[in-house]
Amino acid sequence: MKLRFLWPLPLFLALVAALGFGLRLEPGSLPSPLIGREMPAFELAELRDTDRRLASADLVGQPVLFNVWASWCVTCLAEHPVLMELKRAGIPIYGLNYKDSRAEALRFLDRHGDPYRAIGFDADGNVGIDWGVYATPETFVLDRHGVVRFKHTGRLTPELVEETVIPLYRRLEAES
Amino acid sequence: MIGLRVARLLLGALLFLALGNSALAVPAESARFETEAQAQRYQRLVRELRCTVCQNQNLIESSAPLAADLRRQVAQMIREGQSDEQIVAYLVVRYGDFVLFRPPLQASTYLLWFGPGLLLVLGLGVLGWKLWQRRARTAPVPLSDDEYACLRRLLDDDAGGGR
Structure with missing residues (x-):
């Protein structure tokens, strides 16, 4: 009976637990409605080779990463070494150069290295809209049929790549 | 006098707020349409x-570049004669239900839509329960036969014996 004054304590602890849980959520990162669906079709000029085109059909046949980036995007620069690492691991990465200038984008690649097999040049961002891009960098993992299996908005961290992206990629490789 | 001054001040504040809001609401670029509709x-x-x-x-x-792109897209789709539903569907397919400020009624949003009503009903229920409890506690309890007899005796004694 003397401890009756303690009754708000469990209430308080429950509140702390709920708020602590809320802090760990990322309400800013939206689930992509594309997951489990075929990628949005596109056809763009290639960034480095203006005579060539990059179309969604080129991404089909084997599992690939599709990375949306821009030279003005600071987080893309922070992410860049991870992409180079993925390239060294033999994982094919296709790029979508989003609302950028060709000269700036090429200079970015010259300076920091080029992890991409081919890059679509989406100057006006219309393909980006089709893919639901809202915050570069964004990375999609596609299976061999061109179905979107995973999307990450924001920087790919070494941990995320080690724990999620590479295992998923190997699993998709094993799928028929 | 003071009342007048206060009224004037309030009016000024209201005007400021109204003008301030409308100034904010001016879009970054104005879209042109053929019809008022x-x-x-x-x-x-x-x-x-x-x-x-x-x-x-x-x-x-929003002044974000993407918002400008999407405004342009919405304007273009309206000019092409697409319906509101088509335009909303276009954006939902790409960005998910999140783009809607009024989320659709579906299994995952039942709690969102009905939560407040549920809380209200729950609160009223608790209130009713508490009130009922209080009334039950304060309601006069009828005397048992023994108590009644005892009381009778006391009253009779009082009346008969005097002092």
Whole structure:
């Protein structure tokens, strides 16, 4: 009976637990409605080779990463070494150069290295809209049929790549 | 006198707020339409759609480049004669239900839609229960036969014996 004054304590602890849980959520990162669906079709000029085109059909046949980036995007620069690492691991990465200038984008690649097999040049961002891009960098993992299996908005961290992206990629490789 | 001064001050504050808000609501670029109806649909749509970059603003409030692109897209689709439903569906397919400031009624949003009502019903229930309990506690309890007999005896003694 003397401890009756303690009754708000469990209430308080429950509140702390709920708020602590809320802090760990990322309400800013939206689930992509594309997951489990075929990628949005596109056809763009290639960034480095203006005579060539990059179309969604080129991404089909084997599992690939599709990375949306821009030279003005600071987080893309922070992410860049991870992409180079993925390239060294033999994982094919296709790029979508989003609302950028060709000269700036090429200079970015010259300076920091080029992890991409081919890059679509989406100057006006219309393909980006089709893919639901809202915050570069964004990375999609596609299976061999061109179905979107995973999307990450924001920087790919070494941990995320080690724990999620590479295992998923190997699993998709094993799928028929 | 003081009342008048206060009234004047309040009026000034109201005017300031009204003008301030309308100044904020001016879109970064104005979309041109052939008919007034189209312009009105545009104004309504860009207020109902959320900018996914700055997630607590709608398309008209946001100055993010993506919001400008999406405003342009909405305007273009209106000019092409697409319906509101088609335009909303276009954005939902790409960005998910999140773009809607009024989320659709579906299994995952039942709690969102009915939660407040549920809380109200729950609160009223607790209130009713508490009130009922209190009344039950304070209601006069009828005397048992023994108590009644005892009381009778006391009263009789009092009346008979005097002092």
